[in-house]
Amino acid sequence: MKRVSIVVPVYNEEDNITHFAQNIAAVMAALPYDYELLFIDDGSRDRSREILLALGARDAHVQSIFLARNSGHQIALTCGIDHADGDAVITMDGDMQHPPELLPVLLARWEAGAEIVQTVRLTTEGVSPFKRFTSKYYYRLLNALSDVNIQEGGSDFRLMDRKAVLALRRYREHARFIRGIVGAMGFRRETVEFVAQERFAGQSKFSLHKMISFALDGILAYSVQPLRVSFYVGMLSALIAVLLFLHVLFETLRGETVPGWSTIVVCSLFFGGMQMMMLGVCGEYIARILQEVKNRPLYLIASDNRKGADGR
Helix, strand or coil, X not given: CCEEEEEEEECCCCCCHHHHHHHHHHHHHCCCCEEEEEEEECCCCCCHHHHHHHHXXXXXXXXXXXXXXXXXXXXHHHHHHHHCCCCEEEECCCCCCCCHHHHHHHHHHHHCCCCEEEEEEEXXXXXXXXXXXXXXXXXXXXXXXXXXXXXXXXXEEEEEXXXXXXXXXXXXXXXXXXXXXXXXXXXXXXXXXEEECXXXXXXXXXXXXXXXXXXXXXXXXXXXHHHHHHHHHHHHHHHHHHHHHHHXXXXXXXXXXXXXXXXXXXXXXHHHXXXXXXXXXXXXXXXXXXXXXXXXXXXXXXXXXXXXXCCC
C-alpha cells in the first residue's frame, strides 16, 4: 500500500489542530492509502504542544516534531519535508484555509502521472482588498524580475512525488522561498484551483512585517534585477548631476547666479537618497551571502514525537 505524508507546520494553533486532524482522518479513511499526519510545531507558546501529544497518543497516524524555537513558516515546512517518508508528500496549513476535501483530487492527479500537483488559490474569503491587491501584483512583479516562473496565486498547499521531495531536500539556502524552489525544479506538474475559506479559528500569524520579509526573500533569492536597477539609477543620477553642473556653469558664465542654499540642499538630498537606496540593495544581498557562508543549521529540533524516531 502506498504511503502519503501530510506535512502541517503550526504556530499557536491550539484552536485549529484537533478540528483539522479530525477532518484529515475523515478524508483519508475513505482513500486506499496508509498515511502519516506530520505536524511541525514551530515553537508555539500556547497549548499546541499538549494537544499534539494527546492526539499522537490516541491516533497512530498523528506524528509531531517540535522545533527548539520559532523559525518561521518556510523553515518549519522544510523540516517536515526533510522528515516525511511517504511515497507522496502533501504540504498544507492547519487552519482549514487549505481544504482537506481536495486531497483525493491531488492524489488522483499524482496517480495519473503528475510529480508535482500545485494548488492555485483563486481568492481567499474574508481577506482585505489590500492583501488581495498586494498578493496579485507581487507575483506579477516577481515573475517580471525573475527567470523562474512562479505560479500566480500559488500556495504552499501542494503534493510532491518522492522524486521531487528528494530533489527539494538538496536546496539548503537559509532565506527560503519554497514556492520559488519548487517552480525552479521542473518535473511533471499539474495545477488544481480552489477558493480558500476563512480560518476555522484564531488570527493569522502572518503579520505585515513577515509578509514584507517573505516578499523580499522571494525577489532577492531569484533575481539580480534589483542590483541592475540600482546600477541604472546610479547612471541616471550621474547624468542628472552632469546636467545640473552644465546648468550652473551656464548661469555662472551669464553672470546670473544667485547665491543660495536650496539647490545645494535639493541636490544633496537627491543624490544622498539614491546612494543610500543602492547601498541598501547591495546590503540585502551581502547579508544573504553572510547568512549562507556561516552554514548554520536551518532548524534545531527540541523533541521528536514520531513513532520509531531516533532516541525514542
